[in-house]
Amino acid sequence: MPTPSFQLPDPMATLRNMLNGVYWPALAPESLTQPILPNANLGTILNVTYQNSSAPGTEQAILDKHSYGRQLGRLLDVVEEMIGPRLADGSASDAMNALDALYQEVQVIKDKSAAERCAGIAADLSLLRKSNRPEYDRTLDGLRKLLDDRANAGAREP
Secondary structure (H helix, E strand, C coil): CCCCCCCCCCHHHHHHHHHHCCCCCCCCCCCCCCCCCCCCCCCCCCCCCCHHCCCCHHHHHHHHHCCCHHHHHHHHHHHHHHHHHHHHHHCCCCHHHHHHHHHHHHHHHHHHHHHHHHHHHHHHHHHHHCCCCHHHHHHHHHHHHHHHHHHHCCCCCC
């Protein structure tokens, strides 16, 4: 029988080379550069950072204490309070109604996030109860004291 003109690779030699680091087949490219939406304009992008500020040191100090989200949230709370009477009596402008809709959407997101954080706290307390009972008792006592202090001080509901 004639000998074939090609030879199949020796699987054991290939395995030895792979294990010795001599040869390892590339399963994926080492780098991949591919535009997702080439030539697409998704709108103006504006990066608001302390580097865009005329007083970057001041801006960074403010951001270290209060994020842009916190600053905008506080402004939104105040504006919502100011336009509340106009919303109630039906004399609000379209812009006021749009701002109120934004405010309501933000409140839903905040409520959902708070509920998720509370669920996380409950899960952590459950774990702590099983793994470290003294720490669980200390933490629970601290939470009870905090809640009792708020109730006794007549803390208003937000």
